Amino acid sequence: MDSTDHQSSSLTTYLAVYVVILVISGLQILIAYENIDAYRIFIRMLLLAIIQAGLAVTFFMHMRSEKRTLALFLLPAAVFVLAMMNMIWSDSFRLLNMRPFAH
């Protein structure tokens, strides 16, 4: 009954994704040592990590061979929750400016 019997990608595809993921990890290390402000480092790290995650989900976890409705069911909901929990970042900056326990 499993409609995904054909879902194995070739070993070459897996190896290519594997190498790309490791190269991106190396890039993240280079970015970490760059002399730019923390916010820009953070955004670049986040974008690269999302690309790595996308590759892992698509190829390693075979999402590209699954029915589109499965991806539509799982991923937008997860992304929505992850995005929404970041709604209160303004409070973090408020705490930074208030510095309630500053010596």
Added chain:
Amino acid sequence: MSEAHLTVSHSPDMETQEAPAFSISHKKLVMWLFIISDAITFGALLFAYGYLRNATPDWPRPFEAPSVINAYVMTFILVTSSLTMLIAIRAARAGDKSRAMTWSFITVVGGLIFALLHIKEWLGLIGEGLRLFSNPWGSNLFGAAFFSITGLHLTHVVGGCIAITVVTLGYKRGRYNHEDLEIWGLYWHFVDLVWMFVVPFVYLLNIKH
């Protein structure tokens, strides 16, 4: 393993089999649902860490080159173990049981090496004075954030090693099939995926400049 049957009435000729949702087995769907919920859990933990770090002027940045190299080695081992799990599943799908088991156990060994490197790193940091609620470098929040995020991930790695071992041994006995291996392969790739977020946010953003 057969799909569940949903009987609409008790008369045998009226028995109806419900099509599996998204054309995947329930076991696989449950694993995906677990993965999504676990991703959100890690997301919450990482967000809480980010929120605290942003609000803390004296956040310590203790990681030097050896820690960064260690983190990359651990990444390499974990991503490679994801690849070996894929090879195992391919072999299982092709019916090559012994090859599937070999690559499955190689995956477990990779996970265990990752865990040992991680514990070694923890012991090093503890030796330098890092505790859950204190450290010699800066804000007391650092230890709790670091140990909770990496500790939860380490728990997932060890749990995955145990699960994959159990399923592989069951696969050998005939209790489980290639799909069960594949389902735990999904879990293992998820654990790898989480690490791809932990390294940049917990290690690389806290490099000593």
